[in-house]
Amino acid sequence: MSQIHFIGAGQMAEAMLRAAISRGQMAPACFTLSDINAQRVTELQAQYQLPSPMSDEQAIVDADYIVIGVRPQDDIASVVAKISQLNQSATVVSIIAGVTLATLSQLFGGNRPIARIIPNTLTDTGYGYSGAVLNELVQKEPLQPFLESFGKVMYIDERMLDIFTGFGVAGVNYVYYFIESLVDAGVLAGLPRPQAKDTVYENLVGAVEMLKISGKHPRQLLDINNSPAGVGMHGLFELNNSDFAASLQRSVLAAVRRTTELANE
Ligand SMILES: NC(=O)c1ccc[n+]([C@@H]2O[C@H](COP(=O)([O-])OP(=O)(O)OC[C@H]3O[C@@H](n4cnc5c(N)ncnc54)[C@H](OP(=O)(O)O)[C@@H]3O)[C@@H](O)[C@H]2O)c1
16 A cells, blocks of 8 residues: 655645545555644544654655645745655655646756646546656556546646646636536526526536547537527527637636746746
């Protein structure tokens, strides 16, 4: 059983370990935590029945994987120094947005297996991809069960990671927004909200299943569904007249731009 130690026990760290434990993928005994805020660690230990090590130092010494879960603006150098002093072999898993493998390798002085992970916010569901980039020293196979314990994993080229973040990790927000707008449309047309909501949820999940089962392009399914002068075609005509697709695409580009900006701040 791999021992995983989180330095920085914030929202994302909690989301990862909560998913891993609640989905039965990893035992609470696998996880130890440290944070500037000791109270936060005590609370999470109690909530998820995590072990309390003798000390933060001992937990770092014992770890196979050390997750750096602090923010980009925190004192990353001091975290790296502490790890380097106590454990020379553990694989480092950084979830810090915008801090590259090259920067991390430089801080660690080379010779350190480092994985850069951008988790998504769907950890509890098992859906959604984390973006992952590994340096050449990381052994992928033993790391995989941990990464998959809080969702699916997509290994991508590091130069695509900002795109993945703005498009993929932020992607669920566009879906939430779409759902809200579509439910409102049902209500606007006169359907009670609970029925409008149930209909939208079912259509959304069903549409994805239909695309997977049929292997067809969305346009092919639209062609099948939309008969001449029919209901669907009239609806689509209005959508075609709007800025819908371009607005969505501009939103994604803005999120990707912002990811890069934040990395450079
Ligand atoms: N949230 C997301 O959707 C998401 C997605 C992908 C990646 N990320 C990345 O995940 C990282 C964590 O994000 P988050 O939302 O979990 O942030 P967060 O909730 O603010 O958690 C960061 C935690 O680290 C603690 N901390 C700061 N410096 C520390 C140090 N030197 N040693 C130990 N603990 C320290 C903070 O304590 P204080 O608050 O007391 O300073 C805080 O509890 C960020 O780098 C972010 O870029 C987040």
